[in-house]
Amino acid sequence: MNQDNPSHNATGKTLSDMPLFSSFRKSEDNLPLSERLVEFSDQFSEFVCVNAFLSEAFSNMLAEQEAMNDEIVRGAQYCAESLRTRSFELRRDLDRVCERYLAEHEQQLDPDGSS
Structure with a gap:
């Protein structure tokens, strides 16, 4: 999304001020592995839900073949960019x-390093 001309919602916040994923916060590497796995599972579930929403929205738009207004286009661009960024973060x-x-x-x- 072009940060020089960000989209605004009704509250005046830019879309970039409203993270699509609540899990954008940085994970702590010092968490016990079991907690980190649960956290990662939650993050991935959130990602899957956003991806499913975007896929369904695109599918419905194509099925209806309606003209897309600027708001829909900006929202789709924001979602697509967020998904792309989050995909790389989740992979890492x-x-x-x-x-x-x-x-x-x-x-x-x-435990002693011997074979």
Whole structure:
């Protein structure tokens, strides 16, 4: 989305002031692995819901073949950009959780480092 000319809602806030995902806050890497997995599951569920909404909206617009007004276009652009950004963030977070899981379980299997 073009930050030089952001869209505004009825309250005067720009769309960029209203995060689409409540889980945009940075995760703490020092959480116990079980808590981090639950947090990641919640984040992914939220992502799936937004993705499903956007997919359904696009599908309905195509089915109805209605002209899209500027508000719909800006909303779709905002959702698409948020999904793209969040996809990369979730991929990075998943990689970190997997690395941590493997490291912790390697320690449990071989606590002294010997083979």
